[in-house]
Amino acid sequence: MAKKIAAGNWKMNGTSASLSELETLTKSHSTCDCAIVICPPAPLLFRAANLTQDSAINIGAQDCHTDQSGAFTGDVAAHMIADTGASYVIVGHSERREAYAERNRDVRNKAEAARDAGLTAIVCLGESLEDREADNTLDIIGGQLAGSVPNGATADTVVIAYEPIWAIGTGKVPTLDQIIQVHDFIRGELCARFGTETGNQISLLYGGSVKASNAAEIFKAKNVDGALVGGASLQASDFSPIIDALNTA
Numbered sequence: 112m113a114k115k116i117a118a119g120n121w122k123m124n125g126t127s128a129s130l131s132e133l134e135t136l137t138k139s140h141s142t143c144d145c146a147i148v149i150c151p152p153a154p155l156l157f158r159a160a161n162l163t164q165d166s167a168i169n170i171g172a173q174d175c176h177t178d179q180s181g182a183f184t185g186d187v188a189a190h191m192i193a194d195t196g197a198s199y200v201i202v203g204h205s206e207r208r209e210a211y212a213e214r215n216r217d218v219r220n221k222a223e224a225a226r227d228a229g230l231t232a233i234v235c236l237g238e239s240l241e242d243r244e245a246d247n248t249l250d251i252i253g254g255q256l257a258g259s260v261p262n263g264a265t266a267d268t269v270v271i272a273y274e275p276i277w278a279i280g281t282g283k284v285p286t287l288d289q290i291i292q293v294h295d296f297i298r299g300e301l302c303a304r305f306g307t308e309t310g311n312q313i314s315l316l317y318g319g320s321v322k323a324s325n326a327a328e329i330f331k332a333k334n335v336d337g338a339l340v341g342g343a344s345l346q347a348s349d350f351s352p353i354i355d356a357l358n359t360a
């Protein structure tokens with residue numbers, strides 16, 4: 112059975128003042144049946160990891176480089192992220208695939224670098240509105256999954272986040288049937304590639320306009336093991352009810 116995960120991606124939002132939101136979450140969720148992961152901007156990683164040490168909250172980064180060191184100005188290596196005390200890293204978010212032209216091969220290399228550093232990679236997949244309207248969703252997701260997830264993936268090294276690009280930050284959410292169709296497909300592909308036991312253990316998160324008002328409904332869906340939340344993860348008061356909905360799902 113896959114671990115339930117409530118993950119928050121703060122994207123390029125937050126300063127040291129935002130750590131108070133983490134403090135609130137830490138206090139309000141001192142124990143939790145699901146894993147809680149907060150991915151703040153890189154400058155906050157070290158302090159966030161310190162603040163949440165020995166709590167139910169895990170810290171993750173939003174990206175990593177494929178290499179361990181070198182002349183890559185502005186980049187951060189996976190082992191540097193692990194050194195801050197963080198344990199997760201998001202790779203292949205659609206915003207990076209688009210803005211930095213990251214291809215599946217780059218995402219897979221990043222996920223491998225994360226694994227080698229002892230981090231769990233949250234590998235993001237998602238179709239554009241154009242793909243969806245052309246009925247290409249499963250082809251796109253299948254290609255991204257095959258190309259972005261490393262061989263030998265396990266539940267400890269990889270989490271999958273399905274995030275339809277058209278649902279990110281738009282308030283538009285796919286129907287439950289659409290989410291179920293894609294998550295069932297991903298589960299089937301993972302089982303076929305990694306075996307039934309491992310395939311069923313890898314957590315599948317849904318992302319795209321998840322909020323307190325729709326979380327419980329989304330978490331009812333088979334093969335939805337949690338969420339990757341953007342906007343509604345910035346304030347503890349918005350994210351807490353999403354965690355609670357996952358706990359009771």
Ligand SMILES: O=C[C@H](O)COP(=O)(O)O
Binds near residue numbers: 279318320
């Ligand atoms: O990584 C998170 C996703 O991009 C979802 O963002 P959102 O919840 O603001 O739509």
